[in-house]
Amino acid sequence: xxxxxxxxxxxxxxxxxxxxxxxxxxxxxxxxxxxxxxxxxxxxxxxxxxxxxxxxxxxxxxxxxxxxxxxxxxxxxxxxxxxxxxxxxxxxxxxxxxxxxxxxxxxxxxxxxxxxxx
Amino acid sequence: xxxxxxxxxxxxxxxxxxxxxxxxxxxxxxxxxxxxxxxxxxxxxxxxxxxxxxxxxxxxxxxxxxxxxxxxxxxxxxxxxxxxxxxxxxxxxxxxxxxxxxxxxxxxxxx
Numbered sequence: 101x102x103x104x105x106x107x108x109x110x111x112x113x114x115x116x117x118x119x120x121x122x123x124x125x126x127x128x129x130x131x132x133x134x135x136x137x138x139x140x141x142x143x144x145x146x147x148x149x150x151x152x153x154x155x156x157x158x159x160x161x162x163x164x165x166x167x168x169x170x171x172x173x174x175x176x177x178x179x180x181x182x183x184x185x186x187x188x189x190x191x192x193x194x195x196x197x198x199x200x201x202x203x204x205x206x207x208x209x210x211x212x213x214x215x216x217x218x
Numbered sequence: 219x220x221x222x223x224x225x226x227x228x229x230x231x232x233x234x235x236x237x238x239x240x241x242x243x244x245x246x247x248x249x250x251x252x253x254x255x256x257x258x259x260x261x262x263x264x265x266x267x268x269x270x271x272x273x274x275x276x277x278x279x280x281x282x283x284x285x286x287x288x289x290x291x292x293x294x295x296x297x298x299x300x301x302x303x304x305x306x307x308x309x310x311x312x313x314x315x316x317x318x319x320x321x322x323x324x325x326x327x328x329x
Contacts, residue, residue: 135318137267144308144310144320144321144322144323145259145261145267145310145312145320145323146320147312147317147318147319147320150318159317161317162219195266195267200272202253202255202273202314202315203255203257203312203313203314203318204257204269204272204273204314205257205259205267205269206269206278208266208267208268209266210266211266
């Protein structure tokens with residue numbers, strides 16, 4: 101069974117940093133691209149970032165460019181999202197998702213809540 | 219970047235009746251490889267989203283055949299032939315190439 105478990109969400113002040121983690125199991129992690137999607141409270145879904153198998157391709161939404169970095173450790177079956185210079189508008193549940201290609205997100209974690217507030 | 223506009227914003231359906239959700243893109247979603255990367259997701263209340271349909275019309279594993287997707291270019295549709303109580307939630311379309319973008323969502327409720 102495919103399982104994705106996110107962690108690292110917390111309350112942080114504007115301008116602060118946070119690192120989210122997602123541990124994958126039940127599939128060959130290195131065979132898949134991986135994606136982060138977020139959902140602000142009461143709002144819709146927003147694609148955040150995607151990384152390919154070996155980190156040679158990465159992309160992220162314009163609003164987080166220069167502040168967020170997606171990465172992965174295939175030896176640890178783990179996906180990460182380093183978030184710097186956090187803003188109030190980054191407050192959201194962050195989901196890790198397995199990307200079967202072209203944003204075909206076929207498995208999702210339960211999400212981790214990031215709250216940016218003073 | 220493409221903008222995906224879903225209509226209606228919400229839908230109240232009697233069990234057993236059909237439902238239809240539209241997703242219109244501001245740009246063509248036909249890729250140069252000939253494929254159209256438009257997917258549909260459902261987020262049930264209190265749950266993470268789940269994949270329903272990929273590349274316009276391919277149902278994901280385990281998705282009932284009452285769900286179907288259609289469309290091309292900029293206009294797409296998700297149809298539920300006979301709505302059941304378990305279908306409640308928010309439906310999102312998503313395109314993968316401009317960069318990836320979700321539609322605003324359509325909330326489906328049971329009457």
